[in-house]
Amino acid sequence: MRDQDEGPYVLIERDHGGGLGAFVLGALVGAGLALLFAPKTGEETQEDLRRKARELRDLAEDRVREAQRRFGESMETARDGVQTQLETVREAVDQGRTAARDAREEIERRLAASKAAYRAGVDAGRETSDGEGAGTTTEGADTTTEGADTTTEGAPDPVEA
Secondary structure, eight states, X not given: OOOTTOOOOOOOOOSSOOHHHHHHHHHHHHHHHHHXXXXXXXXXXXXXXXXXXXXXXXXXXXXXXXXXXXXXXXXXXXXXXXXXXXXXXXXXXXXXXXXXXXXXHHHHHHHHHHHHHXXXXXXXXXXXXXXXXXXXXXXXXXXXXXXXXXXXXXXXXXXXX
8 A cells, every 4th residue: 555645746848848938048147147156247247248249259159150051052962953843854754755756757657558559459450440341440439547446466468569
């Protein structure tokens, strides 16, 4: 069993530290106590305060310059990365355009070869039909096949043959 004399206790936790406010308050209290108990004259103390203020100002200026330098370096690194990505995208777009142009030229070449082979076949068919039948003619016959599917998969390429 628990001892009866021991009472409940309270534990207080903070999610954040004292922060800057506590630091400044402590610095002011410390400076005030130092002025009260300092064995120096008022003039000497004022000179010490001026000197410390200059040191603090110089330190703050140095830290600001360092932060600006780091920020500048970070910006330069980010700018270089963006420039590199931009160049990569431009190269990819150029390669895509070149591939599309090459593919279009190839399709147009094959289409022209297919049309030529079709015309040659139609002409050969006309010559054959003109020579075989006496008095049979194909004049005025509609021999156009616009929109017809002339795909010959597995057949040799008419340009290469």
